[in-house]
Amino acid sequence: EVQLVESGGGLVQPGRSLRLSCAASGFTFDDYAMHWVRQAPGRGLEWVSGITWNSRSTGYADSVKGRFTISRDNAKNSLYLQMSSLRSEDTALYYCAKDLRRVLDHRGTFDIWGQGTMVTVSS
Amino acid sequence: SYELTQPLTLSVSPGQTARITCSGDKLGEKYASWYQQRPGQSPVLVIYQDTKRPSGIPERFSGSISGNTATLTISGTQAMDEADYYCQAWDSSIVLFGGGTKLSVL
Numbered sequence: 001e002v003q004l005v006e007s008g009g010g011l012v013q014p015g016r017s018l019r020l021s022c023a024a025s026g027f028t029f030d031d032y033a034m035h036w037v038r039q040a041p042g043r044g045l046e047w048v049s050g051i052t053w054n055s056r057s058t059g060y061a062d063s064v065k066g067r068f069t070i071s072r073d074n075a076k077n078s079l080y081l082q083m084s085s086l087r088s089e090d091t092a093l094y095y096c097a098k099d100l101r102r103v104l105d106h107r108g109t110f111d112i113w114g115q116g117t118m119v120t121v122s123s
Numbered sequence: 124s125y126e127l128t129q130p131l132t133l134s135v136s137p138g139q140t141a142r143i144t145c146s147g148d149k150l151g152e153k154y155a156s157w158y159q160q161r162p163g164q165s166p167v168l169v170i171y172q173d174t175k176r177p178s179g180i181p182e183r184f185s186g187s188i189s190g191n192t193a194t195l196t197i198s199g200t201q202a203m204d205e206a207d208y209y210c211q212a213w214d215s216s217i218v219l220f221g222g223g224t225k226l227s228v229l
Contacts, residue, residue, distance in 0.1 A: 035218070037166075045158070045166065045209050047218035059216050095165060106213040109156040109171040116165060 002026035002112055004096045009117030012086055020117055022079040022096030030074035033099035035110060036081045038092035053102040086121045093118050125214040127221035134227040141197040143224045145210030155193035156211045157186060170195060202228050
């Protein structure tokens with residue numbers, strides 16, 4: 001069964017850091033680009049970041065550029081999101097999503113999604 | 124900055140055809156994808172690369188694109204199709220989502 005399982009969310013104070021993880025199973029992880037997408041409570045979807053199959057290229061939304069870092073460990077079938085300088089507006093459910101393609105390009109789309117991990121930024 | 128615009132809500136009766144639009148500058152030159160999100164659940168891909176349907180998605184879901192507008196069509200809408208629907212495209216190496224359309228099947 002193809003599966004993505006996120007972890008690492010929780011309550012964190014503004015300005016602090018948090019690291020999210022996503023464990024993949026049921027498919028050849030290192031054949032695909034991967035992404036993080038978030039959804040604030042009651043709001044729509046917002047792409048956060050993406051990474052190519054071989055980690056050579058990454059992309060970030062302007063709202064997180066310079067604060068968040070995406071990475072992956074193909075040997076562990078895992079995707080990560082290191083979040084620093086967190087703000088209240090980063091409060092959201094963070095989804096891990098698999099791309100149909102190996103690279104980040106205009107034909108990319110998200111065919112598998114995890115259940116999400118909730119991040120709450122509050123003092 | 125680039126934006127994808129969707130209607131906030133759409134209501135249809137069971138058995139009718141629902142058409143959800145997504146508009147963006149030169150969207151016809153990009154590829155549009157569509158996601159269904161039922162309450163409390165993760166998004167599910169229903170259409171990609173404008174018109175392709177993933178395996179397991181019912182044939183009543185179809186996609187089209189013309190000019191600056193992509194359209195998700197649900198033929199013979201069922202109660203189980205009641206959900207939020209989001210379009211998605213890439214622009215300048217950034218992924219964008221539309222604001223979402225809440226489809227009510229009344």
